[in-house]
Amino acid sequence: MKIRESLASRLFDAFNTVIMIGLVIVMVYPMIFVFSASISENAMVVSGQVLLWPKSLTLAAYERVVFNPDLWVSYWNTIRYTFVHTVLTLMATSAMAYPLAKKWLPGRRVILLMAAFTLLFSGGLIPTFLVVQKLGLLNTIWAIVLPSLISTWHLFIMRTFFEALPEELEDAATIDGCGTIQVLLRIVLPLSLPVLATIGLYTAVNQWNAFFDALIYLNDRSMYPLQIMLRNILIAGSNVQGEGDMSHMETMKYAMIIIATLPILCIYPFIQKYFIQGSMIGGIKG
Structure with missing residues (x-):
């Protein structure tokens, strides 16, 4: 037997979904940004061109740190x-x-x-x-x-x-x-x-x-x-x-x-x- 959800229940579920998606974005975005910035050209990062995805891929920063x-x-x-x-x-x-x-x-x-x-x-x-x-x-x-x-x-x-x-x-x-x-x-x-x-x-x-x-x-x-x-x-x-x-x-x-x-x-x-x-x-x- 399928239970019919009320409008208030559906709105509550939709609100919770939006909140959860927002929290995921807030928590995941800094991690993606930091990783993208670490493998981008320094000039691209300093100029603010790296917002989400890396620009001009390079591992120079890791080479300097690891060695x-x-x-x-x-x-x-x-x-x-x-x-x-x-x-x-x-x-x-x-x-x-x-x-x-x-x-x-x-x-x-x-x-x-x-x-x-x-x-x-x-x-x-x-x-x-x-x-x-x-x-x-x-x-x-x-x-x-x-x-x-x-x-x-x-x-x-x-x-x-x-x-x-x-x-x-x-x-x-x-x-x-x-x-x-x-x-x-x-x-x-x-x-x-x-x-x-x-x-x-x-x-x-x-x-x-x-x-x-x-x-x-x-x-x-x-x-x-x-x-x-x-x-x-x-x-x-x-x-x-x-x-x-x-x-x-x-x-x-x-x-x-x-x-x-x-x-x-x-x-x-x-x-x-x-x-x-x-x-x-x-x-x-x-």
Whole structure:
């Protein structure tokens, strides 16, 4: 039996379709423009002739960027910062969220209130820098990784997810002789892939795009991440190769944006289904 839609329903669907198409255009156009500008002649980009499709195709900008050794040093730094930060964040967040999900934990409410307090107030930039400095972490990977290791928001999302897991599974594992750590590693975490993938993706993207911490805590250029190099090109206007000619400066900016964004765009499709599940769980249960 075919259900007849009312005029208001059809208008609502048409309005939603137009809005969705508009959002797609708004999100896709910058990506197409940046890619087109990166493979166009610099003069065409500077003069504003590149609006959507590339003009006078050339890979000169990519050649200048790719063959610069500083790019690969900063790329490696970004990869290791992102990997270490994401892994340690998932470990620390799950280790803290699991006991907080148990009502029998002594002082649970106090700990949760203290954690919630950090959502509203923080120590500030200068005290944080002084702590990092006194601990001797300046110009090390730990200055980038440790200060932002645990996000309170992610902690509450993971705690909520753990609370929703059936307690019977943990009770059965305990009867079979598993301790608390074994229950967490063998039962809880394998069932928590959606929330782990979601938090891991958010953490990885944030760390991949981060540059402010590196500006504050790193003085050694060999420790700079990719975003510092991108910042120098986009904001400071410095040449990738130092004091060289600026004939490809504009296209190099767009080439660097493509190179810096590509890894995240390639990773996202593989964990999309877990990301969607984790986002829905956090929204419904949180």
